[in-house]
Amino acid sequence: MTSISKAPPLYPKTHILAASGIAALLSLTLLVFPSREVEAKKTYLSLELDNGSELVLREKNDLHPDGLNGDQDISPFAKIGQPSNTSNSAEQSIEADDSTRPNTETADATPVEPNHKTVRVANGDTLSTIFADVGLPATSLHEALSSSKEAKQFSRLKVGQALEFQLSADGQLESLKSTLSDLESISLNKNEKGFTFKRDIIKPDVKTTYARGVINSSLFLSAKRAGLSHGLTMDLANVFGYDIDFAMDIRDGDEFELVYEEKVANNKHVGTGNILSARFTNRGKTFTAVRYTDKQGNTSYYSADGTSMRKAFIRTPVDFARISSRFSNGRRHPILNKIRAHKGVDYAAARGTPIKAAGDGKIALAGRKGGYGNTVVIQHGSRYRTLYAHMQGFAKGIRTGGNVKQGQIIGYIGTTGLSTGPHLHYEFQVNGTHVDPLSQKLPMADPIARNEKQRFMQLSTPLMARMDQEKTTLLALNKR
Numbered sequence: 001m002t003s004i005s006k007a008p009p010l011y012p013k014t015h016i017l018a019a020s021g022i023a024a025l026l027s028l029t030l031l032v033f034p035s036r037e038v039e040a041k042k043t044y045l046s047l048e049l050d051n052g053s054e055l056v057l058r059e060k061n062d063l064h065p066d067g068l069n070g071d072q073d074i075s076p077f078a079k080i081g082q083p084s085n086t087s088n089s090a091e092q093s094i095e096a097d098d099s100t101r102p103n104t105e106t107a108d109a110t111p112v113e114p115n116h117k118t119v120r121v122a123n124g125d126t127l128s129t130i131f132a133d134v135g136l137p138a139t140s141l142h143e144a145l146s147s148s149k150e151a152k153q154f155s156r157l158k159v160g161q162a163l164e165f166q167l168s169a170d171g172q173l174e175s176l177k178s179t180l181s182d183l184e185s186i187s188l189n190k191n192e193k194g195f196t197f198k199r200d201i202i203k204p205d206v207k208t209t210y211a212r213g214v215i216n217s218s219l220f221l222s223a224k225r226a227g228l229s230h231g232l233t234m235d236l237a238n239v240f241g242y243d244i245d246f247a248m249d250i251r252d253g254d255e256f257e258l259v260y261e262e263k264v265a266n267n268k269h270v271g272t273g274n275i276l277s278a279r280f281t282n283r284g285k286t287f288t289a290v291r292y293t294d295k296q297g298n299t300s301y302y303s304a305d306g307t308s309m310r311k312a313f314i315r316t317p318v319d320f321a322r323i324s325s326r327f328s329n330g331r332r333h334p335i336l337n338k339i340r341a342h343k344g345v346d347y348a349a350a351r352g353t354p355i356k357a358a359g360d361g362k363i364a365l366a367g368r369k370g371g372y373g374n375t376v377v378i379q380h381g382s383r384y385r386t387l388y389a390h391m392q393g394f395a396k397g398i399r400t401g402g403n404v405k406q407g408q409i410i411g412y413i414g415t416t417g418l419s420t421g422p423h424l425h426y427e428f429q430v431n432g433t434h435v436d437p438l439s440q441k442l443p444m445a446d447p448i449a450r451n452e453k454q455r456f457m458q459l460s461t462p463l464m465a466r467m468d469q470e471k472t473t474l475l476a477l478n479k480r
């Protein structure tokens, strides 16, 4: 004990905290290189959904900007409604010669029944050129659009959008309909008073779906092969964001399974909901997760047994300490006398008090860091990061690049850097954003409450059993 302290230090109220120096977390989105492929696939799906009586051209994705050729992807910009044998279809709308064309040969207006015409919006089309192509006069367009406020939505056209015209025997517009998305369509129907606007919204059914994949190049490619959307893959990575560092730890042979909500309308897939349960085997170690909403209405993921919610963070990295300053978004700094946010929590304790790692992780920094003084930054998986500042010194073996276990002593309370007295300044980041480590909102921080254990297990057990069963079935099918 060589350090001699003078008068017993006042509990520091604060210290500097221009918490800007921390390198932003490597965003998971950086890993998402195949997103274009996913987008392309989505487009493909929606085209199929739109497939009415018309020709829908599917192109091989050989013009993909990234050269990422998926097995069945088409370009997101695939020319819709332009069969390859008609070269003039794109320009067709512009020449509009006004003559009614009952037997139009162009691709845009394909007659199905004499008075029903479906038009695909092409580049350069406007509603008036399309009306003209269908053989309707400008007065008809005006009458339809001015019939109501909502009717004007028909003038906001997107390339590829389908417009369905129903004409009367004498060539008057009877109805106009367009499908805006898998779940939404709008229509105008003529009656005695003019046109009535109608919007149809389909509420999708939600079913649960199982998927499994084995990684042999990247999580995103394997997930895509397993039929997971980009968003769902991101969700999966987030669910295991504490346990697994998706930037560093993923290996060929890693395996994932999940049960998730799938939204279905008219027997077509229209989107996904939440991941209900998942299992991820990373380098031989298996992690489980079950989505659970507790009686207070808080939703979080827990490990399947509910007891040991993965390795929860230690909420307080110093024992026998007192909170001397809480997390806030604006307070007066005692040294700088300016309003500054305090993006962490201060724990006042005697000089030399041990500081513990809040969770397992990799030491991103153990060294001096400006006003923070002696600082340790720990990266926990890909999502979480903790910072410990003003240390007197580092514990043995603590150095940049090393690993730490939860609860391991990393250093000792001091007052290095811009600090008014011995304390720990502690910060917690989720995906690069500072959060209050004392808030109850931190995901996965606490195990399931004892009085909800039974309720949780009633949910968890069947979900795990389903994954076991589906996997067995799937593997048996693959063996054939």
Ligand SMILES: [Zn+2]
Residues within 6 Å of the ligand: 014, 015, 016, 017, 325, 342, 344, 345, 346, 424, 425, 426
């Ligand atoms: Zn502080």
